[in-house]
Amino acid sequence: MTSFLKSREALLALAILVLLGVIASRFPAFVEPASLANVFNDTAPLMILALGQMVVILTKCIDLSVAANLALSGMVAALLNGMGVPLPLILLTVLALGAALGAVNGLLVWKVGIPSIVVTLGTMTIFRGVIFLMTDGAWVNAHQMSDAFKSLPRHVILGLPVMAWVAVVVITIFTVFLTRTPLGRSFYAVGGNPHAAVYTGLDVGRTQAIAFVISGILAALTGYLWVARYAVAYVDIAGGFELDVVAACVIGGIAIAGGAGTVGGAVLGALFLGVIKNALPVVGISPFWQLAISGSAIIIAVAFNARQGRKAGRIILKSAEAGA
Amino acid sequence: MTMTEPKSIGRVIPDRLTSPLSRALRSWEALLFAVAVAVFIANSFASPYFLNAWNLSDATFNFTEKAMIAFAMAMLIIAGEIDLSVASIIALASTVMGLVMTAGYGTPEIVLAGLATGLACGALNGFFVARLGLPSIVVTIGTMSLFRGVSYIVLGDQAFTGYPKDFAYFGQGYVWWVFSFELVLFAVLALVFYILLHRTNFGRAVYAIGNNPTAALFSGIRVDRVRFILFLLTGLMSGIAAVCLTSRLGSTRPSIATGMELEAVTMVVLGGVNILGGSGRILGVVLAAIIMGLVTFGFGLLNVPGIVMSIFLGLLLIGTIALPRLAKGLRRG
Amino acid sequence: MTVAPLSAPQPVLRLSGISKSFPGVRALSDVELELHAGEVTALIGENGAGKSTIVKVLTGIYQPDAGVIEVAGQATTFPTADTAARAGVTAIHQETVLFDELTVAENIFLGHAPRTRFGLIDWAAMEAQSRDLLARIGATLNPRAVLRDLGIASKHLVAIARALSIDARVVIMDEPTAALSHKEIHELYDLVERLKAEGKAILFISHKFDEIFQIADRYTVFRDGQFIGAGRMEDVTEGQLVQMMVGRSVDHIFPARAHNIGAPVLTVSGYSHPTEFADIGFTLHKGEILGFYGLVGAGRSEVMQSLFGITAPSKGACRIGERVVAIRSTAQAIDEGIVYVPEDRGRQGAVKGLPIFQNISLPSLGRMNTSGFLNMAREFKLARDYTQRLDLRAASLDQDVGLLSGGNQQKVVIAKWLATKPRVIILDEPTKGIDIGSKAAVHEFMAELAAEGLAVIMVSSEIPEILGMSDRVIVMREGRIAAELTGPDMTPERLVRAAAGIPEAA
Structure with missing residues (x-):
């Protein structure tokens, strides 16, 4: 009980x-x-997105391409919709696309051994560039989208829109996935001690690549939800959103060095930012404050993480042992 | 491991086995130089307007400000750290300059305010990283939001305009003929950073820390002080870039220089600096800056949109790191 | 699976003709190794003999270039760590193979956790089974405890429980006692007996001969990546084993020492730290070699690092000559003429990635280049002077230190400190993990330094080294000075008793 109260999530x-x-x-x-x-x-x-990012960060990597993946997948969804493709097929295609984009990141990290920050820095510009090449910079607007396409995320079931239900389902799946499946636990193992992971029979690079694929799938899922909900798709949607996602993880106590973090932490980190964002206009503070507040929150959170994680010096003296 | 020792060698160990020249010819910089020449030639064939002194001079504005930041960033990355807040420092410094201008001060005060803001931001980053021991990537993702966030709080959707006429010199003036102030400043800073990194005790400490911070500390290097100075330096260079950019644009918006941190990091990595720290040279960064500038300019002449250019840079970034590794993998079979 | 006939005791695991090369190094050539059920086989060899390579072959981390692996008489291969584990081979390393962020139960069952009928990990069953396994080895750890909160001895227990959990047939223990206290070591021996009784085949890697003779049934000796010999412990003497290990007679001769002890150089009194050491006081003289003996973890390195300015003491004073100084940084220690050759050479000593000459000049740069600008010619000269003195073996001074052997890296680290012209040099386990040739060179060099008037502190856990080199020995135990021995008092027995806290025999 006390350990729960002392926990980061509490x-x-x-x-x-x-x-x-x-x-x-x-x-x-x-x-x-x-x-x-x-x-x-x-x-x-x-x-x-924070849950996808968390899995990547657990394995000692970072995925800066999530927002670009979101934008590209969202655009493809909108374009497919414009061609009259049925919604289930659109969703399947887009999720496969997201997985493929994630796999590109994952393979570059795994097979070529490029640091993930460099890979995803590169792919984030490439993914957005591809949107431009596909559309010539044109927007897909609300009137170009079918009603079914637009209304799904907003459809209300039991008082909550489908988009919120999707989040609930993803959170539930991830809670089970990360605590109760061997693959889920392997993310912790690979990030916590890559050397030991090898001895346990885990392939570090492969596990990292899987993390990127998961992050890619979630980015694509969010891409459809985003485009359908706001009823617009263009090159720059969710620009810079990758930093909010990383911020949510950091605030949620996901260790940037890998191996530690919980689903609850990531969700609460995201909710913290969400509450601030939604509260600002209500309390009459200019939304221009939001960026500075989330920046401060990141710094406070990381300072806090470091204080918690700091290892005490070696205890050799018997007297010190008794006091510790 | 005894068998790995070259037994045949006696007590006198030669200083070097390869001459500096043969080493230089096989270096990353030599490759970059070849690429730069190729891009130059390609551009001159692609567009009749390219080989014109004034057009070429214009082209340099594509990279001078980013390169100033990249020099400091290169040292930071060699030391095993990173600063993703540089573009946000530019935004904040530019905003402070705007405030100073609005308060009725002249060009000297405006410039000083910009540089001081840069230094202050760098000091804040340095405090968190060097003093509190926090990971620089997270800290600077945080200050990236914080610094630009303050600009947004001050400016909202407004902009500062109406900088004094003489302030325009830094971004629009020419020292002599086609040589702009920015280009000359770029050259001078390249030399300064070359000397600082490759010819001073401080530069050597940077390499030592990047390769093994613990052993550097155990060798009497004041690791935290060096790290702090590097963040300070990066802040200062961002302040200088803010002066140039604000002067060139003649206005300040909170969105100024958005994404420039990624371009600076790309430039540094393309320049052959190991993103994990420990190795890299200023000459490589200079060449990478010129290549990026020439490519941007060439694409511009061909009316290729900027975003296509960014795809190219993304591919270049991944490709330049991937190709040598893949080649090595193939050779090993 | 074939069952071996009882009449012919077939080894559980047999390696034969195993070779493994890396670019430029032949790590193993045509070696063999047999492990038998219910027996402990000691693998003996110097550092670099190929012990860690064979462990990696056994655990599927490395693939041998040639040779056969037989499990219970059947030829097999271990293409991945997973296949080795499934064949029942498991390794207990020093702390490195466990996960600090995970719980005890999960560390035991990672990769083969019990599942519920939906295929999910069954935490309740996992914790219950962990409790059973831990009880089987007499441990009372909470399965829910997070590993980071446990001591090294407890981590070993977790690793052994893990070995039992996968029903391992072969348990590799790679220097398991290196970081354990006296009491913990004996508990470990009991455990080994228990594993033997359960019929496990144990490969025991250790540098400590007393230990090997106490618990091993068989031995195998490697030297320079080659198989030298194997047999039963009762048929061999310590001297013979050492002879096989080093390939020459090893009454290691320590250099003759001139004992010209001069004026006090460094006087430490009442040095204390909140958790690491208390009330440390001693005087070090010019031309003296002062030995610091104790068990691993007795606080010797911590005291030395405090003298070198890495950690500040909470109390106490330090005088250099007659001057009281408070050393607060390594830079200041170096300015005061105190230098430290650390135990952890790879992490704290050599800056791998930088060439030899830059490693050597690193702490001298400030003094050498007062203007702040580098002077390569001066750096090379410095490096030439000191590498020649230490008889360094390298291709060129421009070579990356990381490419040198352990012994030569140590020479570079010592050279870099001598180049600062220190008054006090502290050597922390100066010959740990280096080959016999380099070891003798380091010893000779220490004697020379003392003869030249340098004051030397040598931290060592090797009794022959301590006795062979020191003028005087301070023994530390649990962060305090347990004894100070000089002259005829410097006997192995007194050292061991003082270090372990056993009262003197009446």
Whole structure:
């Protein structure tokens, strides 16, 4: 129990509750269920992407191409829709595309041995460039999308839109996947101690590549949801969103050095940013504050992580041992 | 391991086995130089407007500001760190310059404000990384949002315009004939950084830290101080770039220089600096800057859109690192 | 699976004709190794003899270039670590093969965790089974404890529980006692007995002869990647084993020493640290070699690193000559003439990636180039002078230090410190992991330095080295000075007793 209270997730949940409490004291409307559901729905893309990013970070890598993958997959979804392809087929194609884009990153990291930051820095510009090549910079607007395509994420079931339900399903799957399956645990092992992972029969590079594929699939899923929800697709959608995703992970306590982090942490990290983003206009602070606030949150979070993770010096003295 | 020792060699060990010249010819820089020449020739065939002194001079604006940052970034990356906040430092420095200008001060104060902001931002990054021991990639992703976020808070969707006439010199002025102030500054800074990295004790400390920070500390190097100075230096160079860019554009928007950090990192990596630290040379970064500038300019002359250019750079970045590794893999069978 | 006839004790695992080369190095050539059920086979050899390579072949990390691996008489291959594990071969290394962020239970069962009927990992069953396995080896660890919070001895228990969990037939123990206390070592011996009783074949790699004679049933000796000999322990003497190991007679002769002990150079009093050491006091003289003996983890390196400015002491004073100095950084220590050759050569000593000459000049740059600008000619001269003195073997001074053998890397590290012209040189396990030839060279060199008037502190866990080289020995135990021995008191028995806290025999 005490270990749970001391845990990062509990602290973050507390921070979010305090934040909500402070806002509620002046603007009670913000904490009404419908409003909170809206915040959750609005944060769904960030939560989904943060889970993909988390898997990559667990394996000691980073995926800066998620937002570009999102934009490219979203655009392909919109274009396929324009050609009259049925929605299920669109979804399948786009998820396969996302997996393929993730595999490109993964193979470059695994087979060629290029550091992931360099690979994804390169692919993020390439993916966006490809959108431009496909469209010549043209937008796909709401009137060019079918109603079925646009309405799916907004369709409300049991009080929550489908987009929010997708996030719930992804969170559930990831909780089980990361705690209860051998593959899920192997991400922790590979990032926590790559050397030992080899002795356990794990292929470090292959596991990293799988992480990139997972991140790619989730980026593509979010790509469709994003394009359909905002009913527009163009080269620059979700520009810079990869940093929000990394920020959500860092705030959620996912160790950038790999091997440590939980689904709950990543989700709460995303929700923290989501609450701030949605609360700013309500409390009358200019949305231009958002960037600086999330930047500060990242720095505070990483400073906090480091304090927790710092190993105490060696304890040799008997007297010190008793006190420790 | 005793069998790996070259037993035949006596007590006098030669200084070097390969001459500096043969080494230079087989270096990454030699390859970059060949690429630069090839791009130059290709451009001159592709467009009749290319081989014109004034057009070429214009082309240099494509890389001078980024290269200034890349020099400092190169040292930082060699030392095993990274600063992703450089473009945001430019935004903040430019914003502060705008505020100083609006307050009625003249060009000297504006420039000083820009440089001081750069230094202050660098000091903040350095404090978090060198003093508190936080990982630089996360810290600077944070300050990247923070610095630009402050610019957004100050400016929102507004812009500062109306900089003094003489302020325009830094980004638009010419020292002599076709040689712009920025180009001359680029050349001078290239020389300064060359000397700093390759000809001073400080530069050697940077390499030692990049290869093995613990052993560097155990060799009496003040590792944290060197790291702090490198962040300070990167901040200062971002401040200088902010002065040039603001002067060239004549205005400040909070979105100024967006994405420039990635271009600077690309330039550094293309220049042959190991992203994991420990090796790399300033000459490579200079050549990479020129190549990137020439390619951008050539594509511009051919009316190829900027985003296609960025695909090319992305491929170049991955390709330049992948090809030598793949070739090595093939040779090993 | 064939069952071996009882009459002919067939080895559980047999390697024959195994060769393995790396670019420029022939790590193993035509070696053989047999492991028998219920027996401990000691693998003996100097560093670089090929022990770690054979372990990697056995565990599927390396593929041999030639040779046959037989499990219970059947030829097989281990193309991956996984196949080796499935064939029942498991390795217990020093802490490196476990996962600090995961729990005890998961470390035991990673890769073969019990599943629920939906195919998911069954944490409850995993924890219950972990508890059983730990109980089987007499350990009372909480399966839910996170590994990072455990000591090294407990981590070993986890590793052994893991070996039991995969029902290993072959257990490789690679220097398992290196970081254990006296008591923990004995617990480990008990465990080995238990594993033997369960019929496991154990490969025991150790540098400690007393240990080998205590627990091994058989031995195999490698030298320079070649198989030298094998047999039963009862048929061999320590001297014969050592002879096989080094290929020459090894009454290792320590250099003759002139004992010209001069004025005090370094006086330490009341040095303390909150957790690492307390009340350390001693005086070091010009021309003296002061030995620091103790078990691994007794706090010797911590004291030395504090004197070198890495960690600040919480109390105590340090005088150099007559001057009181508070050393707060390595740079300051070097300025004061105190230098430190660290134990962890790869991490703290050599800057791999930089050439030899730049390694040697590194701590001298500030003094050599007061203007702050480099002077290559001066650097090369410095490197030439000191590498010649130490008889370094390298292709050129421009060669990457990382490409040198351990002994030659150590020479570079020592050269870099001598180039600063120190008054006090602290050598922390100066001959650990280097070949016999380099070892003798380092010893001779230490004697020379002392004769020239340098004050030398030598931290060592090797009794012959301590006794052969030191003028005086300080023994540390649990962060404190346990004894100071000089002259006739310097006997192996007194050293061991003081280090282990056993009272003197009446």
